Amino acid sequence: MIDALQRIERQIELIDGLPKDDHESEQLRLWDLNTQTLLEKIFGKDSDQARSFSYIDYSAKVVNWDSIHIDNSKLVNALDKARTLLTSFHTEIKEYGLESNEIKHEPIDSLKKIFEGFHTVVKQLRVRHGQRETLDVKDEYDVQDLLHALLKAQFRDVRPEEWAPSYANGSSRMDFLLKNEQIIIEVKMTRDSMKDRDLVDQLIVDRERYSTHPDCKTIVCFVYDPLGRISNPDSIRTDMGDTESEIPVFIEIRPIVT
Numbered sequence: 245m246i247d248a249l250q251r252i253e254r255q256i257e258l259i260d261g262l263p264k265d266d267h268e269s270e271q272l273r274l275w276d277l278n279t280q281t282l283l284e285k286i287f288g289k290d291s292d293q294a295r296s297f298s299y300i301d302y303s304a305k306v307v308n309w310d311s312i313h314i315d316n317s318k319l320v321n322a323l324d325k326a327r328t329l330l331t332s333f334h335t336e337i338k339e340y341g342l343e344s345n346e347i348k349h350e351p352i353d354s355l356k357k358i359f360e361g362f363h364t365v366v367k368q369l370r371v372r373h374g375q376r377e378t379l380d381v382k383d384e385y386d387v388q389d390l391l392h393a394l395l396k397a398q399f400r401d402v403r404p405e406e407w408a409p410s411y412a413n414g415s416s417r418m419d420f421l422l423k424n425e426q427i428i429i430e431v432k433m434t435r436d437s438m439k440d441r442d443l444v445d446q447l448i449v450d451r452e453r454y455s456t457h458p459d460c461k462t463i464v465c466f467v468y469d470p471l472g473r474i475s476n477p478d479s480i481r482t483d484m485g486d487t488e489s490e491i492p493v494f495i496e497i498r499p500i501v502t
Contacts, residue, residue, distance in 0.1 A: 472501025
């Protein structure tokens with residue numbers, strides 16, 4: 245319980261440092277995502293608390309009949325509402341406790357940590373004693389090999405190159421299947437010839453191909469972009485979200501190059 249209280253307190257404290265004049269800032273987006281994830285861990289994904297927080301609209305756009313303008317007071321009000329909700333959740337836990345004093349760590353959270361640290365591991369592997377040979381990640385196969393090792397350290401049953409059902413008169417192998425978690429992982433590495441739209445098109449095909457696999461409950465795509473070739477990561481997530489699918493798809497693009 246103490247851990248949950250401290251984490252909520254931390255998210256409340258971070259509100260003061262959030263931009264009050266940029267509703268599209270990366271800082272605000274990450275804070276909102278992290279807070280939403282925290283509430284889902286504490287109270288449950290379908291809880292009233294998680295749902296009520298998800299309804300907060302941080303957009304500062306005001307649409308009139310003949311114009312669109314930005315009203316930053318809407319963003320300020322939204323952050324005030326977020327603060328009020330988080331404070332009420334904090335009070336609720338203090339007074340009534342939780343069904344479980346432990347915050348559950350879901351497999352997706354474990355994967356995100358692996359992806360977040362992937363580029364750091366790549367750089368560290370280049371530094372070895374006595375100029376010994378090492379793995380230098382130069383292409384997509386190198387990404388798969390390194391990721392395979394990192395997955396094996398975290399998950400019990402990692403199956404590489406599992407056959408996917410036939411799709412469009414052809415069949416292929418998925419990169420990884422986490423059997424117990426029923427998660428399919430697809431790996432991409434950006435290159436000069438790959439445009440943002442090309443990546444989206446590939447992901448849509450992958451999703452349609454893998455969604456019929458009996459062990460597919462979630463699809464995760466890890467895009468390794470060491471040189472920052474992807475011009476607009478958010479647009480890729482938006483474009484994927486605009487296409488219909490019963491299978492949830494998580495897209496992790498790392499590292500974030502600014």
